[in-house]
Amino acid sequence: MASLVGITEFLTETRRIGGRLKEKCSDFVVKEIDLKGCIAEITGKVFIKKEEEKVEIKEISEENAKKINEKIGQELGDKILALAQRISGGEYESILEIPSPDDKEERTKIHFTIKEFAPMLTSCTEKANNIIRIYSSKLAQSFNKRQKLNLDSRGAKKTPSKYIQFTLNKQNLDTAKALKILGKATGIKDKSFGIAGNKDKKALTSQNITAFANYLDKLQHAKLPENMQIGDFKYSDTELKIGDLKGNRFEIIIRHLTCQDESHISQLIETLKVKGFVNYFGLQRFGNSVENATHTIGLAILTKNYQKAVDIILGPRSVKNEDENRARVNWIAYHDVDRALQEFPIFCNIERTILEGMRKAGSSNAVLNGFMALTRNSRMLYAHAYQSYVWNQVTSFRLQMSQETLAGDLIQDLQDHVAYLTEENKKNYTIHDVVLPLPGSKILFPTNDAASVYTKVLSQDGISLQTFNELQKEMALTGSYRKIVVKPENLTWETVKLKENNVDEDSTDFGVKVAFDLPSSSYATVCLREIMGEEYIDN
Known part of the structure; x- marks a missing residue:
């Protein structure tokens, strides 16, 4: 499948070590x-x-405590004094809630008593819940009532x-x-x-x-x-x-090597350190089967053929589960939403989300509404996959032209400013500085022969660069830039003896353990492809 999504080039021509990845979860950290x-x-x-701010709060004097009890009664007075004591002891967020009297004069008496004899406290009537809230006034001097209570808009405690x-x-x-x-x-x-x-x-x-x-x-x-x-x-x-x-930091074990010559392995890895690898979007970007590769769904979206997009998502593919396989075949045969919802297993989340959206919409734009029921991130994943497909194709062509910098190449600085290389300044840069754009409405294209590949790939798929300008705002693809060659950082390696399953206890396999850092959106499997070769099996 690699060549079908533009993954064809290596930076070096040499014998590679082969091997397998992800035979165990612990092999891939x-x-x-x-x-x-x-x-x-x-x-x-x-x-x-x-750390919480410390607040000093004075206690209520004995004389004021007596007057509080005289004004509003012993029972309520004791509750207010207990609240004041807790706040003075450091429980600054303590709140006392009491039923609000029906008589306005009684409510006013409570508020005036607290204000006059317990200035450390503040009170307010909450009509919606028919209560009076009493709390520390010291913490609430510059806040509105909700903030005084340390509550958010939902009435939950602030953090x-x-x-x-x-x-x-x-x-x-x-x-x-x-x-x-x-x-x-x-x-x-x-x-x-x-x-x-x-x-x-x-x-x-x-x-x-x-x-x-x-x-x-x-x-x-x-x-x-x-x-x-x-x-x-x-x-x-x-x-x-x-x-x-x-x-991301990766720690990976490669098993079942076809080359166990340590000197050759060392040479390959040292070359990887110095030259890097072609920064392709890996196979994970395009799904796990040719039949429903995510970039083909993205193309259907770009051409606004939502029926085709949904059919690819719900249609046949290589799956082990018999129920899922039957559901996919029957969807193409009948396009029956209710039947499909009965047949698709519960773990088919994306498929079931689309079908639920279609059933909810009824006959009115059912397919479009079904697709739009997916989260925006899920929908954009397909469109981004098509951008990645085009980028891989152009990158392969560019590296076939040369692994040196060329006039008309694009570079991007740390402030994300993009500029063209010229015959005069290209010698000041290396292939590790060169970027290519993912097609979109707000990007620059190289001015050398690599630019023609964008037009060629898009035209083969029945679209043009203008297509990206015509997308609705909700699905806008403005484009971005990506380095065509990347070097792994902090790369280390060692050979390891590995016990394998289903073999004698004394039997071991020779493997390689590598550790390295990659920038975001770069793929470890693509990095290791440079030393393992195209034939490695990513389980």
Whole structure:
């Protein structure tokens, strides 16, 4: 499938080591690196709250306490004095709620008594709940009534920050599935979680997650399956968005090598350090089957052929589950929404979401409404896959032209400014500085021969660059830039002896363990392709 999505070129011509990846989850470890360069992992640290401001509050004098009891009665007076005592003792957020008297004069008497003899306290009548709230006035001098009570707009307790951030460790789960499990365990909608990126399914992964701070207690007491853990909670002023990461740290074991010559392996890896690898979008970007590759769905969306897009998503593909396979065949044969909802297994989340949207819409634009029932991120995933497909094709052509910088190439600086190389300045840069655009409405194209490939690939698919300008705002593809060659950082390796399954206990296999860092959106499998070759099996 690699060549079908434009993955064809290597930076070196040499014998590669072959091998297999992801035979076990523990063979593929991924740890997110945040924007500050910190690696996501659960350290076991206790939750550290922000330091609260200390407030000095004077106690109510005995004389004033006596007058309070005289004015509003012993029972209510004692409750108010007890509240004042708790606040003076440091429980600054303590609140006393009492039934609001029907008589306005009685309510006024309570408020005036507190104001005159207990100035440390403030009171207000809440008509909606027919209560009088009494609380510390010292904490509320510059806030409105809701802020005085330290409540948010939903009446929930405020926290030092709007969000909390924590680390999620998972095994044999993709990120979307893990968040659904976490949401079900806590009663929190999975859409409420913020992430910087999606992590591999068949791997041991660690990544940062954000949620509203009011969910802290639910998350800390969540009962999760053995292949999921969360921890290292801390307050955060911002929510994580896709792309809010520096990159990922990988620790990977390669098994079943076809070349076990350590000197050759060392030479390959040293070359990888120096030259890097072609920064293709990996096969994960395009799905796991030719029949429903995500970029073909993206193309259908760009041409506004939503029926074709839905048919590719719901249609036949190579699957092991017999019920799912039958449902896919029957969808193409009958296009019966009710039947499909009965036949598609519950784990087919995307398919069932589309079908539910179609059933809800009835006959009015059913297919379009079914597709739009997907989250925006899911819909954009398909469109981005088509951009990635085009980018891979152009990158292969550009590297066939030369692995040196050329006039007309594009470079991008740290401030994201893009400029053209000229015959005069191209010698000041290397192939590692060159970027190519993902097609969109707001990007520059190279001015050398690589530019023609964009037009050629798009025209073969029946669209043009103008197509990206005509998209509705909700599906806008403005485009972006991506380096065509990347070097892994902090690359180390060692040979390891590995015990294999289904063999004698004394039998071992020779393998290689590599560790390295990659920037966000670069693929470890594509990096290792440079030393393993095209034939490696990514299980």
